[in-house]
Amino acid sequence: MRRFIVLAALFLTVLASSRRHRLLRKLLQKPVNYDDAPSNVETVWYTNMRLDHFTWGDTRTFDMRVMWNNTFYKPGGPIFFYTGNEGALESFVTATGIMFDLAPQFNASIIFAEHRFYGKTMPFGNDSYATLANVGYLTSEQALADYAELLTDLKRENNTLGKTFPANTRVISFGGSYGGMLSAWFRQKYPHLVQGAWAGSAPLIYMHGGGVDPGVFDNITSRTYVDNGCNRFILANAWNAVLNLSNTDTGRAWLNNNTIFTLDKRTPIRNQTDGWNLNAFMREAIEYMAMVDYPYPTGFLEPLPSWPVKVACGFMNATGTTFSDQELVSMVAQASNVYYNYNNVANATWCIDFTVCGDQGTGGLGGGGDDLGWPWQECSEIVMAMCASGGANDVFWSECGDDIYQVLQDQCVGIFGNIGWNASNWDIDAVKTLYGYDLSGSSNLILTQGHLDPWSGGGYKADQNNVARGIYVLEIPGSAHHLDLRQPNTCDPNTVTNARFQIIEILKCWVNENCDTIPVIDALPSISIPNTECKDIVGGYPWGQSKQNSGIRTSVVLAFFSAIFYSIL
Ligand SMILES: *[C@@H]1O[C@H](CO)[C@@H](O)[C@H](O)[C@H]1NC(C)=O
Numbered sequence: 001m002r003r004f005i006v007l008a009a010l011f012l013t014v015l016a017s018s019r020r021h022r023l024l025r026k027l028l029q030k031p032v033n034y035d036d037a038p039s040n041v042e043t044v045w046y047t048n049m050r051l052d053h054f055t056w057g058d059t060r061t062f063d064m065r066v067m068w069n070n071t072f073y074k075p076g077g078p079i080f081f082y083t084g085n086e087g088a089l090e091s092f093v094t095a096t097g098i099m100f101d102l103a104p105q106f107n108a109s110i111i112f113a114e115h116r117f118y119g120k121t122m123p124f125g126n127d128s129y130a131t132l133a134n135v136g137y138l139t140s141e142q143a144l145a146d147y148a149e150l151l152t153d154l155k156r157e158n159n160t161l162g163k164t165f166p167a168n169t170r171v172i173s174f175g176g177s178y179g180g181m182l183s184a185w186f187r188q189k190y191p192h193l194v195q196g197a198w199a200g201s202a203p204l205i206y207m208h209g210g211g212v213d214p215g216v217f218d219n220i221t222s223r224t225y226v227d228n229g230c231n232r233f234i235l236a237n238a239w240n241a242v243l244n245l246s247n248t249d250t251g252r253a254w255l256n257n258n259t260i261f262t263l264d265k266r267t268p269i270r271n272q273t274d275g276w277n278l279n280a281f282m283r284e285a286i287e288y289m290a291m292v293d294y295p296y297p298t299g300f301l302e303p304l305p306s307w308p309v310k311v312a313c314g315f316m317n318a319t320g321t322t323f324s325d326q327e328l329v330s331m332v333a334q335a336s337n338v339y340y341n342y343n344n345v346a347n348a349t350w351c352i353d354f355t356v357c358g359d360q361g362t363g364g365l366g367g368g369g370d371d372l373g374w375p376w377q378e379c380s381e382i383v384m385a386m387c388a389s390g391g392a393n394d395v396f397w398s399e400c401g402d403d404i405y406q407v408l409q410d411q412c413v414g415i416f417g418n419i420g421w422n423a424s425n426w427d428i429d430a431v432k433t434l435y436g437y438d439l440s441g442s443s444n445l446i447l448t449q450g451h452l453d454p455w456s457g458g459g460y461k462a463d464q465n466n467v468a469r470g471i472y473v474l475e476i477p478g479s480a481h482h483l484d485l486r487q488p489n490t491c492d493p494n495t496v497t498n499a500r501f502q503i504i505e506i507l508k509c510w511v512n513e514n515c516d517t518i519p520v521i522d523a524l525p526s527i528s529i530p531n532t533e534c535k536d537i538v539g540g541y542p543w544g545q546s547k548q549n550s551g552i553r554t555s556v557v558l559a560f561f562s563a564i565f566y567s568i569l
Pocket residue numbers: 001125126
């Protein structure tokens with residue numbers, strides 16, 4: 001544990017030197033409270049996982065945590081397998097309600113596997129992140145090989161987990177975000193073990209040479225705000241307003257003592273460096289709200305209202321371009337408070353310097369190895385290149401002019417330099433080499449993107465569709481970060497409901513050995529958003545959908561929606 005703290009402290013110190021940049025960005029992960037385990041799964045341990053699947057010289061093993069639910073399983077049914085991603089498994093169980101909802105329809109077993117080096121699956125216990133030699137075993141290939149070993153073992157007699165599935169059991173993998181990347185890669189690498197993958201919001205090509213503009217994340221963030229009625233000028237200019245104010249005595253007095261937010265006593269505004277901290281703090285709220293712009297209240301990252309971006313834009317919708325610096329900051333600060341303090345907690349303060357109190361946007365510094373896991377993956381093989389460029393691209397400030405990889409490298413040295421990281425420990429082309437940036441050798445993949453989700457720009461586009469090989473790229477209007485994988489809800493846009501319905505037609509074919517018709521996907525309907533009390537819908541499949549009413553077919557409507565829907569041939 002001590003090592004974690006030392007590392008974390010270092011991480012914070014050195015990152016401070018490049019605080020204008022938010023390159024090492026978490027996909028979406030909040031520390032979990034382990035006492036709050038989900039009640040709809042049992043925890044079991046696979047006690048014999050090979051540490052290194054790629055050599056026979058090293059026979060060390062570790063314990064991998066698995067959560068499963070076999071309540072609905074009947075022999076002959078498939079396994080729904082969640083490829084755990086960068087965090088404790090609990091949060092994925094909570095955020096992937098669709099697996100529980102569909103399991104009874106399919107007689108399916110539900111199995112979630114925890115990614116090595118996250119949550120309670122620490123191959124070297126408290127020393128997992130202590131040395132390069134240890135953390136070097138944190139790779140996506142090893143994690144996929146863990147999942148392959150687990151699934152293979154589950155079909156053996158007298159196996160580790162004490163429950164044997166028939167040898168011909170079909171498997172569908174599920175995953176959101178990095179978990180979606182893993183799900184898709186799992187099908188690519190182990191097609192004999194998994195019949196198909198449903199990968200939600202997986203930024204599979206947001207990497208060097210992947211053909212994605214580094215600015216697309218913030219471009220889409222900006223679009224989500226503008227489309228929700230925000231005055232672009234307000235967001236685009238608030239950052240300079242903060243810098244202006246943090247440069248003068250009267251400006252600082254206002255920032256330190258205004259009626260919109262109260263700065264934590266430890267992090268007052270003393271100069272422009274602190275102004276940058278305030279900018280980064282508010283920007284994080286703005287970006288995360290776009291990711292979790294869900295139609296009903298959630299507590300995935302912070303307690304949020306339905307459609308948080310719309311609520312935030314209620315504070316940034318004044319018209320015109322003449323505002324004082326204080327007005328600009330007030331408006332964006334109120335919007336940020338939708339994220340940081342929607343519940344209006346009395347005396348809430350903003351601790352804007354993450355070197356002092358951790359990353360407030362994702363629930364503070366957990367202090368565990370999880371905080372180092374994603375940075376490690378970004379500093380080794382999953383090197384994501386992203387930045388804002390301001391101007392016409394987005395409502396943030398320009399950072400793309402700097403050499404992104406150099407900045408990232410500096411950040412990696414800052415975090416892992418003390419255990420000896422240098423540029424020979426990463427490969428910005430690793431994903432390209434390992435998995436490739438096209439789907440020419442793949443099959444049976446459902447790749448969904450949410451139109452509102454900033455990550456949606458980092459995934460494959462419709463030109464990769466290949467229905468003959470079961471590859472469906474589907475951008476869902478009205479959907480944020482893997483909303484499709486969550487528990488169905490009365491407030492879900494009809495587009496999400498319809499996409500789920502059509503995806504399930506595909507899954508039915510994949511789990512049926514005798515399915516010989518290739519499922520085709522119709523265009524999604526034009527979006528309409530239910531105006532009703534938001535409640536989970538349990539066991540509601542097929543949610544009023546049928547093959548006949550599922551698609552819009554007139555070319556006029558299609559043309560109108562062409563910007564938000566990648567048509568599927
Ligand atoms: C690991 O760290 C935790 C939390 O500090 C502590 O409770 C536990 O005893 C440590 N385990 C070992 C094996 O040192």
